[in-house]
Amino acid sequence: MSLWFNVIPYTGITLSRLIFAIAVLIAGFVSVKFFVYFFRKGVQKTRLPELTTQFLANFLRILLYIIVVLVFLKSLNFDVDSFIVGLSAIIGLVLGLGMQDTFTNITAGIWVAAIRPIDREEIVVVNGQTGKVKSVGIMSTELLTPDNQLITIPNKLVWGSSIVNMTRMPTRRASVDVGISYSSDIEKAIKIALDLMKGHPLILQEPEPAVVTTELASSSVNLQLRAWTKTGDFMGVKNSLTAGIFEAYRKEGIEIPFPQMDIHVKEIKREAKEIQKGVGIINLD
Structure with missing residues (x-):
């Protein structure tokens, strides 16, 4: 029985705590799947557009996964509070180094899902690309072209460009x-x-x-x-x-012509004469 309370070398974590933390992690991931599933079912009853439902479910899934990971670390006696503070500092640093586009895409995705200039299964022209809307994710929008190519467009380009919706009107x-x-x-x-x-x-x-x-x-x-x-x-x-x-x-009997061009060629043939003294004879044939 004492085996369960033995400390794993170089970690300071007992075997029983590690097994408990892994169980928490697995149970958390499984719970997230069920929670998101029931969340989608509940939101669908409100008759929100499918595109909005999908976006909210994806956003909730990522948020819950982060919470599960934090609980897992807490189960291992990690200082989660310090981790959160450190993570916030890292996020601030990353933002300063050019991650503004990431949050721009997230914000643009929220606006696209809320205002709905496009919706699932609609055929649109976005940023010069034509296709059927498959999804609007947290970072990007996916279009499926008529020849079955999947195009991924960053949300900031979707929200920041003209959108032609070819199927919205009856x-x-x-x-x-x-x-x-x-x-x-x-x-x-x-x-x-x-x-x-x-x-x-x-x-x-x-x-x-x-x-x-x-x-x-x-x-x-x-x-x-x-x-x-x-x-x-x-x-x-x-x-x-x-x-x-x-x-x-x-x-x-109405003629549909093909493009044509008439070319008239005039042939000139002469013997050149002496133009000036000292200039040779030029023959143009």
Whole structure:
């Protein structure tokens, strides 16, 4: 029995105290998992956004882990109070050496989670990156691109830049650009495009579909088809309009030209004459 009270060499800690401290550490980590789990369940009942719930759960998890570690050290008879004071001093020193960005990211993450310019599963453009929002963590935000690449952006760049939320609004306008030749009938081309959009089952009739002339380009008269649809149908409408206008114009004889350039070459052939005395004969062929 005395074995349990033997002091481990060079530590001043008995075997029984070490085993007790390890048990406290394991029980603490397990308790944190259960506590965070029930915390998430409770917060979800308040109908807070999933993004906010996830952020609060992550923040609470880290805080509880720190507390468990401090209790573990206290169980080993460490001077936790002195440790906390020392840790505070270290944090102050680190801040002075350039950790301001860390706390800037934490603060920005809190603002993003609270004000919600973005939310989980929304498609956004943030700091020039486009993707679906997967999570907003304490330090960074994760986007998943359409080709399944995960992009991690520091929160300070999210909060400090313009955010384009592509799926927040219930409707969007799909725009399709198409060029017709100068010899084509513009009025006919516009009518064909309007008929195509008005007959599309996924295109809203209010606001009305429209066709505008956007540019008199070097090889074509450029038109733009503008149609409003539900946000969830946006990509399908855009793709079907692009293919549909091509088929409709080909069927009705409206030419969609490809870029071209006419080059006129004039051949000059002569025998050079003596330009001045002392200047040789120059032949240009």
